[in-house]
Amino acid sequence: MKTFARWLLALGMMFAGLSHLFWARREFQAQVPDLVTDVLPIDKDGVVVASGAVEIMLGAALIVLPKERRRVGSLLAAFFIAIFPGNLAQAMDRRPAFGLDSDAARLTRLLFQPLLVAWALLATRD
Known part of the structure; x- marks a missing residue:
């Protein structure tokens, strides 16, 4: 079961990374906090491309x-x-992206983040 969970996570990460680079770049830019581009010498598209590359590598x-x-x-x-x-x-x-066009939808997404952390840890432990 852990092997299946790990492979599913790996393939999901690579798919997400490719979507950062190609078909969903604009959508992902909605998630880049303004503070990041205010502090770093990079634009939102650069952040999206970099995070996509990291996702592909991790997957x-x-x-x-x-x-x-x-x-x-x-x-x-x-x-x-x-x-x-x-x-x-x-x-x-309240930035709409990926169909998250309501406060409830965006809040629900936030609640899934700890599950992703747990998935990454549990699927990679013996």
Whole structure:
């Protein structure tokens, strides 16, 4: 069961990463907090592309680096925590993206973030 959960997570991460790079770039830009681009010398599209590349690498690492599974799971959990402020900014600023066009929908999405963290950790532990 853990193997299935890990593969599903890996494939989901790679799919999400590819969507950052291609068909959903504008949608993901709605999640980039303004503070990020105010502080760093990068625009929202650059943040989306970079995070997409990280998602692809983490997803692939879950598959191709089985001896590093636990470490990759920890990095993935940290990544999910790191992107939470973007999801929070989308909710607080009421930015519609990915069909999240109501406060209830955006709040529900926030509640799923801890589940992703748990999934990354539990699926990569022996």
